Amino acid sequence: MSSAGPGRRRGRPASAEKVAGEPGTRDRILSSARAEFAESGYDKASVRAIARGAGVDSALVHHYFGTKEQVFVAAVEGAFAPAMDIPDLLSGGREQWGEQLAGYVLGIWEDTVTRDPLLAIMRSAVANETAAAIFRGLIGRNLLRRVAGNLGAPDAELRVELAVAQLVGTALLRYVIKLEPIASVPVEELAGRLGPVVQRHLTG
Amino acid sequence: MSSAGPGRRRGRPASAEKVAGEPGTRDRILSSARAEFAESGYDKASVRAIARGAGVDSALVHHYFGTKEQVFVAAVEGAFAPAMDIPDLLSGGREQWGEQLAGYVLGIWEDTVTRDPLLAIMRSAVANETAAAIFRGLIGRNLLRRVAGNLGAPDAELRVELAVAQLVGTALLRYVIKLEPIASVPVEELAGRLGPVVQRHLTG
Numbered sequence: 001m002s003s004a005g006p007g008r009r010r011g012r013p014a015s016a017e018k019v020a021g022e023p024g025t026r027d028r029i030l031s032s033a034r035a036e037f038a039e040s041g042y043d044k045a046s047v048r049a050i051a052r053g054a055g056v057d058s059a060l061v062h063h064y065f066g067t068k069e070q071v072f073v074a075a076v077e078g079a080f081a082p083a084m085d086i087p088d089l090l091s092g093g094r095e096q097w098g099e100q101l102a103g104y105v106l107g108i109w110e111d112t113v114t115r116d117p118l119l120a121i122m123r124s125a126v127a128n129e130t131a132a133a134i135f136r137g138l139i140g141r142n143l144l145r146r147v148a149g150n151l152g153a154p155d156a157e158l159r160v161e162l163a164v165a166q167l168v169g170t171a172l173l174r175y176v177i178k179l180e181p182i183a184s185v186p187v188e189e190l191a192g193r194l195g196p197v198v199q200r201h202l203t204g
Numbered sequence: 205m206s207s208a209g210p211g212r213r214r215g216r217p218a219s220a221e222k223v224a225g226e227p228g229t230r231d232r233i234l235s236s237a238r239a240e241f242a243e244s245g246y247d248k249a250s251v252r253a254i255a256r257g258a259g260v261d262s263a264l265v266h267h268y269f270g271t272k273e274q275v276f277v278a279a280v281e282g283a284f285a286p287a288m289d290i291p292d293l294l295s296g297g298r299e300q301w302g303e304q305l306a307g308y309v310l311g312i313w314e315d316t317v318t319r320d321p322l323l324a325i326m327r328s329a330v331a332n333e334t335a336a337a338i339f340r341g342l343i344g345r346n347l348l349r350r351v352a353g354n355l356g357a358p359d360a361e362l363r364v365e366l367a368v369a370q371l372v373g374t375a376l377l378r379y380v381i382k383l384e385p386i387a388s389v390p391v392e393e394l395a396g397r398l399g400p401v402v403q404r405h406l407t408g
């Protein structure tokens with residue numbers, strides 16, 4: 001732990017310790033990591049670039065998070081934190097879950113703050129088996145177990161995954177591939193079309 | 205193909221001439237290109253690796269196809285060739301288009317021969333803007349114009365894209381991310397669940 005600090009920060013361990021102790025340093029690294037993974041994908045992303053983006057030394061990134069893989073997990077875990085609220089989101093009327101889930105997923109993709117980590121996950125998981133495994137774990141823990149638990153059907157997980165497939169596929173075509181007209185259609189119209197389809201997957 | 209490119213033969217070894225004249229050389233290069241793009245994605249794929257996989261010299265790959273981008277276009281165009289049959293596929297009863305389109309897309313993903321180029325397209329288009337642009341062009345020419353033409357609705361293209369989003373998203377979770385249980389469910393069950401949803405997007 002203490003060996004992570006020194007590096008080149010004016011040659012004095014205390015200096016890095018101070019940066020490490022600054023509130024927000026950890027968040028700045030995570031934010032830089034999300035931008036870097038979103039831009040470059042898992043394979044090409046480097047801890048050095050993440051450190052540069054956060055204005056810290058690479059050693060500090062390793063100090064906080066460990067390996068590149070562990071930085072990735074921390075960065076995308078944070079992005080998935082809002083997903084923890086989905087069970088609450090779905091606590092309303094059963095017949096509105098489709099609309100709610102579609103609106104929620106489109107919402108986090110429309111918001112440029114949350115879009116970066118989502119792009120990072122998608123770019124990375126498609127290209128890299130390690131990132132795909134992390135993605136599976138996150139989806140499993142955060143989304144499937146929770147939403148499927150609310151459904152209470154024997155095929156609940158498959159239902160949720162088919163709904164997720166519709167939403168992820170839409171995000172892929174709209175935000176990543178930027179295929180027209182789906183890339184430019186107003187988000188409200190998209191939500192209106194997707195809600196009933198997601199509903200059908202969940203409870204139809 | 206034996207008459208390939210008289211204008212660009214400069215100083216190629218006699219052995220390469222011979223290989224160039226062999227029937228199947230071009231196809232072998234395309235097949236190797238699909239495997240390489242599927243495995244590595246557009247950015248990391250190299251003409252040298254494609255040539256090695258086909259047992260030819262890099263110069264021959266350039267000779268036939270030009271730049272890496274042009275090799276990519278040729279490789280994925282070939283993968284999309286079956287899509288040309290979709291209008292025929294959809295010439296049956298309108299109420300069966302959903303089932304037919306879902307079955308068709310799942311079929312080309314289940315077949316390991318066609319899965320490679322599809323993986324190549326997905327991995328590449330997600331990570332690389334050039335590949336994404338190529339993908340947009342291919343989808344536009346081969347799928348949207350044709351299928352949407354059959355629908356004859358003012359929002360036909362958006363309808364087709366939402367159906368494609370469901371199918372592409374399913375392929376992503378099943379074949380790329382390998383999320384369970386969707387990765388292991390029998391393809392017939394998947395087709396049975398997706399057909400009505402695709403139908404709804406197209407004509408509902």
